[in-house]
Amino acid sequence: MEPIAIALGDPAGIGAEITAKAYAARQDSALPCIFAIGSRRALEGVWDGPIETIETPCDAREVCARALPLIELELREDIVPGQPTMEGARCALAALESATGLVRSGKAGALVTAPVSKSQLATIGFTHPGQTEFIAERCGVARTSIAMMLTAPTLRTVPVTMHNSIASVPELLTTELVAARIRATARGLTRNFGIERPRIAIAGLNPHAGENGMMGDEEDRIIRPAMDMLAGENMTLFGPLSPDTMFHERARETYDAAVCMYHDQALIPLKTLHFDEGVNLTLGLPIVRTSPDHGTAFDIAGRNMARPDAMIAAIEVAASCARRRALDEA
Numbered sequence: 001m002e003p004i005a006i007a008l009g010d011p012a013g014i015g016a017e018i019t020a021k022a023y024a025a026r027q028d029s030a031l032p033c034i035f036a037i038g039s040r041r042a043l044e045g046v047w048d049g050p051i052e053t054i055e056t057p058c059d060a061r062e063v064c065a066r067a068l069p070l071i072e073l074e075l076r077e078d079i080v081p082g083q084p085t086m087e088g089a090r091c092a093l094a095a096l097e098s099a100t101g102l103v104r105s106g107k108a109g110a111l112v113t114a115p116v117s118k119s120q121l122a123t124i125g126f127t128h129p130g131q132t133e134f135i136a137e138r139c140g141v142a143r144t145s146i147a148m149m150l151t152a153p154t155l156r157t158v159p160v161t162m163h164n165s166i167a168s169v170p171e172l173l174t175t176e177l178v179a180a181r182i183r184a185t186a187r188g189l190t191r192n193f194g195i196e197r198p199r200i201a202i203a204g205l206n207p208h209a210g211e212n213g214m215m216g217d218e219e220d221r222i223i224r225p226a227m228d229m230l231a232g233e234n235m236t237l238f239g240p241l242s243p244d245t246m247f248h249e250r251a252r253e254t255y256d257a258a259v260c261m262y263h264d265q266a267l268i269p270l271k272t273l274h275f276d277e278g279v280n281l282t283l284g285l286p287i288v289r290t291s292p293d294h295g296t297a298f299d300i301a302g303r304n305m306a307r308p309d310a311m312i313a314a315i316e317v318a319a320s321c322a323r324r325r326a327l328d329e330a
């Protein structure tokens with residue numbers, strides 16, 4: 001497998017720190033060869049280990065054993081941890097763009113992205129809600145064909161609507177969109193985890209999954225018809241389930257992934273159970289892309305408090321998915 005590219009994210013956040021700590025733990029965690037893309041200053045500000053500049057991903061192979069390989073991007077200002085700037089957002093976007101390109105061209109084996117600040121990116125004219133949608137566009141894949149899967153040891157969840165206001169969710173939910181996300185989830189489970197006939201639990205939108213229409217009708221009007229559309233495809237679907245009772249331990253054993261109707265319905269159970277090991281895996285792309293589940297953590301940036309566990313898990317999941325895909329394509 002080619003080296004894995006890590007875009008360092010916002011320089012004022014914890015991206016550089018968790019990347020450096022993941023690199024330092026590479027032997028204990030048996031991580032594959034990785035290289036970083038971003039600002040050298042961001043790394044040097046939080047880590048005193050060895051860093052070596054490389055020109056191309058293939059140089060990382062030789063360097064990785066002795067130093068963290070870095071494709072260096074210019075950052076023309078000092079970094080103040082916890083204080084994001086427009087220049088920092090430009091650097092984060094340049095790293096994301098460059099890393100995505102290297103993976104798309106096959107020079108890097110998978111893409112792992114450290115966290116960015118979405119609002120800060122918006123200040124420099126970034127029009128995508130998040131990195132997920134940007135990467136999909138760069139890969140030429142429609143937003144409706146991808147899915148944002150959060151994966152952790154005892155739970156995988158996928159939100160149908162992603163970075164949208166709660167007020168807009170009922171209007172955005174359509175039968176076609178729900179069906180598309182369920183299909184992307186099923187294919188993603190087969191492609192990335194080798195699950196031949198995935199079992200997928202579908203959440204309702206309303207309390208008690210609508211209580212037979214008493215507390216909302218999206219279950220009957222939108223979600224059930226979406227499940228019916230997929231009848232005959234290679235997956236086992238059940239639901240719509242009451243969202244409050246589908247995440248307890250015994251319930252989680254009955255499915256391979258839960259498709260949820262909005263961001264927090266999917267991410268609250270995942271982060272509550274597995275904050276330090278949750279991985280965000282984008283399904284439906286021609287490349288492998290993962291990210292730690294957490295954000296920029298500006299409140300602890302530069303204080304050597306950031307845990308690298310989710311970044312290590314993101315690298316492990318990326319490597320495992322890339323290996324599986326390579327085997328399937330061989």
Ligand SMILES: NC(=O)C1=CN([C@@H]2O[C@H](COP(=O)(O)OP(=O)(O)OC[C@H]3O[C@@H](n4cnc5c(N)ncnc54)[C@H](O)[C@@H]3O)[C@@H](O)[C@H]2O)C=CC1
Binds near residue numbers: 119294297305306
């Ligand atoms: N993939 C990405 O690029 C993501 C980016 N974000 C961005 O992150 C920013 C901050 O979002 P928040 O909601 O505050 O979430 P957050 O995950 O950055 O922080 C939430 C809490 O968890 C702690 N925390 C997070 N990661 C940690 C780690 N590795 N070790 C120890 N403690 C950790 C933080 O210190 C904070 O107290 C937002 O601007 C958002 O856009 C959020 C999620 C994902």
Ligand SMILES: NCC(=O)COP(=O)(O)O
Binds near residue numbers: 130131132
């Ligand atoms: N909460 C998940 C999230 O914000 C993912 O963001 P991104 O990876 O799409 O930037």
